[in-house]
Amino acid sequence: MQARLTATDLACRRGERLLFRGLSLDLSAGDVLHVTGENGTGKTSLLRILAGLLSPYSGEVSHEGAIGMLDERPALDPDQPLGEALRFWQQVDGCADPAEAITAMELVPLLEVPVRYLSTGQRKRAAMARLLCQQAPIWLLDEPLSGLDDRAQARIAETVSAHAAAGGIVVLASHQPIAVERLSAFALAEYVV
Numbered sequence: 001m002q003a004r005l006t007a008t009d010l011a012c013r014r015g016e017r018l019l020f021r022g023l024s025l026d027l028s029a030g031d032v033l034h035v036t037g038e039n040g041t042g043k044t045s046l047l048r049i050l051a052g053l054l055s056p057y058s059g060e061v062s063h064e065g066a067i068g069m070l071d072e073r074p075a076l077d078p079d080q081p082l083g084e085a086l087r088f089w090q091q092v093d094g095c096a097d098p099a100e101a102i103t104a105m106e107l108v109p110l111l112e113v114p115v116r117y118l119s120t121g122q123r124k125r126a127a128m129a130r131l132l133c134q135q136a137p138i139w140l141l142d143e144p145l146s147g148l149d150d151r152a153q154a155r156i157a158e159t160v161s162a163h164a165a166a167g168g169i170v171v172l173a174s175h176q177p178i179a180v181e182r183l184s185a186f187a188l189a190e191y192v193v
């Protein structure tokens with residue numbers, strides 16, 4: 001897996017406020033970065049800048065390898081049964097082995113359930129299955145553990161570890177600790193204006 005993610009001297013402004021500045025990153029295959037910071041410091045904003053969904057106020061981002069993002073919006077059709085909703089994305093993403101992702105996230109018993117009936121944790125696991133199918137080397141995970149029980153949290157931690165071990169890059173923003181080897185902590189407070 002060929003992956004690199006760099007950010008140079010990033011500053012982020014939302015509305016009238018400069019949230020952070022002087023932020024640089026250089027991540028390569030196998031790196032896992034845990035971004036921490038109080039509510040409103042700009043963790044989601046940073047991930048959106050890295051994903052190219054939000055323009056930085058200044059600075060630059062570059063990457064080698066596709067980016068997959070997980071946030072609170074799973075982008076799964078709420079009216080479709082989960083299996084159908086996932087199948088749509090599997091076709092778009094050209095997923096080689098959808099069954100593996102579905103099994104890994106323990107979704108087999110839920111495939112007939114309409115997405116709108118899924119619980120918060122089930123929805124997050126579904127979003128993770130979609131991410132696995134994207135086969136993107138760079139993962140940006142916004143609060144991947146929120147709403148998950150202990151077993152599902154452990155499953156996500158294993159999945160993140162496996163992705164890094166296979167040469168992927170993971171940047172995750174989380175208020176909760178995550179049991180992943182080779183995790184680097186990144187305190188956004190150091191860059192807050």
Ligand SMILES: Nc1ncnc2c1ncn2[C@@H]1O[C@H](COP(=O)(O)OP(=O)(O)OP(=O)(O)O)[C@@H](O)[C@H]1O
Nearest residue numbers: 014015016019037038039040041042043044045046
């Ligand atoms: N579209 C917007 N326009 C103006 N301000 C915004 C916009 N989106 C977010 N903000 C503000 O930017 C700040 C940072 O938001 P962000 O969601 O990046 O923080 P966060 O660190 O992820 O917070 P949390 O821990 O609560 O998820 C907040 O004060 C928020 O109100």
